[in-house]
Amino acid sequence: MNTKIAVAVGMAAIFAAMLIPISTPAPAYAADVNVEMAPGASTKTTDAYSPNPVNVNVGDTVIWTNNDSPNTHTATSGTPSAGPDGKFGGTAEAPFSVTIAPRATFSYTFTEAGEFPYYCTLHPAMVGTVMVAGSTGPTEFSTTATLDGNEYVITGKSETVQSATAEIDASEAVVVTFDTDGEVELTLPKTMISGNITVQAGDETVVPEVLSENATSTTIKFTVPAGETEVDIKGTMVIPEFPVVVALILGASIAAIIGYTRFAKGSTTGFFGRV
Numbered sequence: 001m002n003t004k005i006a007v008a009v010g011m012a013a014i015f016a017a018m019l020i021p022i023s024t025p026a027p028a029y030a031a032d033v034n035v036e037m038a039p040g041a042s043t044k045t046t047d048a049y050s051p052n053p054v055n056v057n058v059g060d061t062v063i064w065t066n067n068d069s070p071n072t073h074t075a076t077s078g079t080p081s082a083g084p085d086g087k088f089g090g091t092a093e094a095p096f097s098v099t100i101a102p103r104a105t106f107s108y109t110f111t112e113a114g115e116f117p118y119y120c121t122l123h124p125a126m127v128g129t130v131m132v133a134g135s136t137g138p139t140e141f142s143t144t145a146t147l148d149g150n151e152y153v154i155t156g157k158s159e160t161v162q163s164a165t166a167e168i169d170a171s172e173a174v175v176v177t178f179d180t181d182g183e184v185e186l187t188l189p190k191t192m193i194s195g196n197i198t199v200q201a202g203d204e205t206v207v208p209e210v211l212s213e214n215a216t217s218t219t220i221k222f223t224v225p226a227g228e229t230e231v232d233i234k235g236t237m238v239i240p241e242f243p244v245v246v247a248l249i250l251g252a253s254i255a256a257i258i259g260y261t262r263f264a265k266g267s268t269t270g271f272f273g274r275v
């Protein structure tokens, strides 16, 4: 390729990359919620904005779309009697500064909980309310799996899952049953399971993200697929059933002692000294 063309292409690529806006990551689980200015909105009141009130969560973005051609509207925080409060969609000094033309949209992200009244400064009979519910944050829960009288505490954290039960399928898997599906974090004691951890949900094998690991536990994050509630968590090591091993060792030891003692009786020195 011609060197000048190559340089030009390279420069163009760099400029193109610079034009891609750097977006700030949205808060986890944030949603876009649509509100429509319905046809005929300019002659309506509490039904001018639909749905009204609109219920959202902290971090959600409300997107107002003007479907009332040919009228221009606003979605201005405040009330017709008190005027704009300046939170979104215009200010007291400039109540018509943020207009929404037909087919255009206006959006605002709600970062705190509360009740936010708004109205159209061009048609003050048009009123609406955004109800913002506070984020409750993830729920923490714990469950205990028992094997041979030993207890292994599993702790969890999730936006959707509220509780879980667990049991140990010795040497095979830790079976955890959740109350619902969704993304979940689990901290598993290493005395119970360790090594390379995989999660089996139905026919699906989910590779969990290892969030942290220390000498005593591993914290993993994965999504319980929709419709599933039970997962088999497998590791390089899953605690084996203890009594079998103990019984085998004890049994072998006793047999050996008895055998040796009997054998030793034939000689002058027994296992426990002279007999």
Ligand SMILES: [Cu+2]
Residues within 6 Å of the ligand: 042, 072, 073, 074, 120, 121, 122, 123, 126
């Ligand atoms: Cu209007």
